[in-house]
Amino acid sequence: MKKLCIPVLAIILMACGQQSKPAQEEKHDSTAAAPETVEPVDERSFVGHMAASDLKEIRLGELAAQKAKNERVKKFGADIVKERTASTLQLQEIARQEGAALAPELSRDDQDEIALLRDRDNMDRAYIKRMVQEQKRTVRRLQQYTNAKDTAISAYVKRTLPVASARYDEAIQILEDMRKQMNNRDISHD
Template structure:
């Protein structure tokens, strides 16, 4: 659990550094701002689903996608620490690689749009991670891949719904680029799950 928290802390610092390294925006006249362009309030990490605090479809998607992305990176790290099966470990490496990349793109978009996303995994998702972190070896591998396949399907469902609902070009481009990787991760998760 300490390693998971350390990894999460490192990833948060990474995202904060990359978000801070972007070029500063010029001052904007407050009278020209619409409700969508105002920053959302930072969700409370004790809220079961921080997206409940969002005011638009765009911010709801951003918050949910960010939380799921964080969860996938922590799940990838957990596979590195607790898995016995080599394919499960490699799947964890894949999750970290893909979700670090998509997480950076998502952070860039949310920073440009002044959408605040959670810096912590929502409590409901953290419970699942806590349960998994207690398992080791073959038992971990089986349970992990069941959760991983379910998790990837939920990611795909979220992105496909957003692709239909959102009218934002930056998020739509992000969704189009990210969906194939999510589908590949789901295929890998199912294949590994069926072998265990």
């Protein structure tokens, strides 16, 4: 039994070591997938979290609308700016009703991420990859609050969730089309 356990344990440890290497390498890629878990927050914090998320998406959308080469990416960025600005206004109204001020700021990490994206040669693709992740996170957070006790938050979620879901689907489709286009270009150069 001992002879069997040691090789099995060695194989498991080697497999774990190999799985952690790609994850460490991905940390250096600004387009690497962020953790996909969305931590639940209480309803009062929800408004602040959504406003911060909106601000990040607005800044990313402005960047895409200005610098993207792909027209679909430019339009997607412009649409995100418009939708997230409207979302932020709704969140500000909810905060005002509750007697709170809402002044979202970009975190240092978000500022750095946007700066890195601005300088990328393949900004279009990197932006869409990031937006797939952002929209997925937004949809998950909204889904957690579909039955919020606060009626203003519940109404906000019911208005915003379908829009965010549609943007998530659109971002996936744009990214998929970009991948197909790259593959076709690689095949045609052979």
